[in-house]
Amino acid sequence: MxxxxxxxxxxxxxxxxxxxxxxxxxxxxxxxxVLTCMDARIDPAAAxxxxxxxxxxxxxxxxxxxxxxxxxxxxxxxLGTHEVVLIKHTGCGMLTFTNDVAHALVxxxxxxxAAREVEGLDFLPFQDLEEAVKRDVQFLRESKVIANEVVVSxxxxxxxxxxxxxxx
Numbered sequence: 096m097x098x099x100x101x102x103x104x105x106x107x108x109x110x111x112x113x114x115x116x117x118x119x120x121x122x123x124x125x126x127x128x129v130l131t132c133m134d135a136r137i138d139p140a141a142a143x144x145x146x147x148x149x150x151x152x153x154x155x156x157x158x159x160x161x162x163x164x165x166x167x168x169x170x171x172x173x174l175g176t177h178e179v180v181l182i183k184h185t186g187c188g189m190l191t192f193t194n195d196v197a198h199a200l201v202x203x204x205x206x207x208x209a210a211r212e213v214e215g216l217d218f219l220p221f222q223d224l225e226e227a228v229k230r231d232v233q234f235l236r237e238s239k240v241i242a243n244e245v246v247v248s249x250x251x252x253x254x255x256x257x258x259x260x261x262x263x
Contacts, residue, residue: 128170128171129181130154136186139182156188166213190224194220
């Protein structure tokens with residue numbers, strides 16, 4: 096067992112020993128979802144005041160709406176959420192590369208077979224943070240699988256200060 100797995104087991108045993116939230120219903124109580132980046136510097140529950148059972152939290156590289164669409168549809172159509180809070184962040188790794196760079200790294204580090212496996216894959220990098228927020232919000236608002244009455248907002252989380260600011 097790796098040190099990470101060992102730590103996971105110990106931390107979970109401590110958590111489970113005081114766990115008293117097994118009664119919470121499946122749908123999120125506050126009927127919204129947060130889409131944010133997988134960056135380890137972001138703690139959505141603490142930063143946004145999300146208690147267990149309040150909201151769905153979807154995380155992926157860059158808080159990509161296109162990448163999260165399947166989960167968003169499930170959240171809304173099967174579990175009744177009716178608001179999307181999209182939060183990208185300062186200092187995001189997605190600002191640091193292009194698709195060509197990502198493809199070249201896969202080939203260099205993993206070889207030709209791996210490169211062919213991701214051929215044509217869009218890693219969804221972006222060059223302008225606020226424009227990426229606006230573009231993803233527009234993508235969700237224009238999507239036929241997101242109901243017109245769903246509220247969609249776009250934010251930036253500042254990793255330097257812990258503050259959020261609304262973009263759209």
